[in-house]
Amino acid sequence: MLDRNELAAWLRLIETPDIGLATARQLLAAFGSPEAVFDAPPALWARTVGESAARALAKPPDQLGELVERTWDWLHADAPTAPRHLLALGDAGYPKLLLETADPPLMLYAVGRVELLAAPAVAIVGSRNPTPQGTLDAREFGTALSSAGLCVISGLALGIDGAAHEGALDAGAATGGGGTIAVMGTGVDRIYPKRHHALARRIASEGLLLSECALGAMPLAHHFPRRNRLIAGLSLGTLVVEAALQSGSLITARLAAEIGREVFAIPGSIHSPLSRGCHALIRQGAKLVETAQDVLDELRWQPGTVAPAGQTPSLAAPDDPLLAALGHDPLTLDALAGRTGIAPAELSARLLELELAGVVARLPGQRFQRLVRA
Incomplete structure (x- = not known):
């Protein structure tokens, strides 16, 4: 868990304008921690990341104090509905897969598991x-x-x-x-x-x-x-x-x-x-x-088993002729009537049944589409 001074140093490094992730990581590699970065003399900053970045580091971001207080209070709120976490780059709980990417974030805010x-x-x-x-x-x-x-x-x-x-x-x-x-x-x-x-x-x-x-x-x-x-x-x-x-x-x-x-x-x-x-x-x-x-x-994932994909309702068995005529692309009512020879009134009633069964969707423009379980 970060203490307040560590949190303030991390937030200052992250929120300083014109200091991107690559520059921040360069500073961390050179000094070891955000606190050590800001404890170092500006001449060392310039030697590490250049004069422009050193000038940016010299001025704390606007509203830094307010952000530190808000973040500290959020992290230590009494009885939050779900656990709250801050994960800084280098923490044991920081996700390993992100470390394989070109620009992992310096800090992650997390709520839950x-x-x-x-x-x-x-x-x-x-x-x-x-x-x-x-x-x-x-x-x-x-x-x-x-x-x-x-x-x-x-x-x-x-x-x-x-x-x-x-x-x-x-x-x-x-x-x-x-x-x-x-x-x-x-x-x-x-x-x-x-x-x-x-x-x-x-x-x-x-x-x-x-x-x-x-x-x-x-x-x-x-x-x-x-x-x-x-x-x-x-x-x-x-x-x-x-x-x-x-x-x-x-x-x-x-x-x-x-x-x-x-x-x-x-x-x-x-x-x-x-x-x-x-x-x-x-x-x-x-x-x-x-x-x-x-x-x-x-x-090549072995553990567990795939959940059943769901059963098609008996009202609309996979070999239902109307579903076969509908196919898998959106189709207008008139086009479907032409394919099936079913009168539009009867066809509308049947499509409503299929829609209520969850196997047909009604789309804009009086079009219908068959839904297929994955």
């Missing part, structure tokens, strides 16, 4: 606006991989991220599971998006919230690529469920590949913009996966 940082993990990422099938896939892959004993890591975003976290939490409730880590692009005390407040509370209780951003940090655009590098760095592999060609998920996948981690992608319809990012990754060498077992096999 910090032991999950030592667990083998797989990242699941994708679109904030997925198709119903993508949402179902993310949740079921999250459940299956967690049931097999792997921690599921994602970014707490809407869409695929949230579904993956929920699937992993479902597995934890049922079997213990491998847990889930939500890596945030804000301070851990500021939940974003607001719609995920309840999910974040559940993750803090049953999994782990994690961020390198200082307390109170807002959801600024430049925070999220940095969050993505942590998602990739903490994971043995990254699974992209659905993603457009211009997508933060592809950044995460690229970062994973650059550090020698596995990249997996689920293929989709050639007509769907949200499949194009996955198809691009597959062309670049990502592993095409259709089931969670494909991921486990590629990782």
Whole structure:
């Protein structure tokens, strides 16, 4: 546990403008600790990192005292709802996989089960606006991989991220599971998006919230690529469920590949913009996966067993002729009526039954899509 002076030195080093991670690590290598850095004469700073960085170090960041007090109070709050932790670079509990990356953060803020940082993990990422099938896939892959004993890591975003976290939490409730880590692009005390407040509370209780951003940090655009590098760095592999060609998920996948981690992608319809990012990754060498077992096999993961993928309701057996006619791409009511010869009124009633059974999704524009269990 850091004492107050150590905390103040770490925060000063991290928050000083114009002192990036590489320069900070250079200082730590030369002086041994943040306290030793600031105890050294400025001439030694200049000799180590240059005159410009030395001038920056000479002036403490604005509101440093306030940030130290807020962080100290947060860390030592009476009876927090979940354990709170600060992990500095070099601490015994600092995640080993992050040390293999080019720019590990100097400090991590964590709420919840910090032991999950030592667990083998797989990242699941994708679109904030997925198709119903993508949402179902993310949740079921999250459940299956967690049931097999792997921690599921994602970014707490809407869409695929949230579904993956929920699937992993479902597995934890049922079997213990491998847990889930939500890596945030804000301070851990500021939940974003607001719609995920309840999910974040559940993750803090049953999994782990994690961020390198200082307390109170807002959801600024430049925070999220940095969050993505942590998602990739903490994971043995990254699974992209659905993603457009211009997508933060592809950044995460690229970062994973650059550090020698596995990249997996689920293929989709050639007509769907949200499949194009996955198809691009597959062309670049990502592993095409259709089931969670494909991921486990590629990782040579043995412990645990994959959870059942779920039973299709008897109302909609896999050989249901209407489902066969619907296929796997979105289809309009008129087109489906043309394929089946069923009158539109009867067809609408039947589709409503299938929708209530959870095997068909209604999309905008009076289109329908079959949902397939992962």
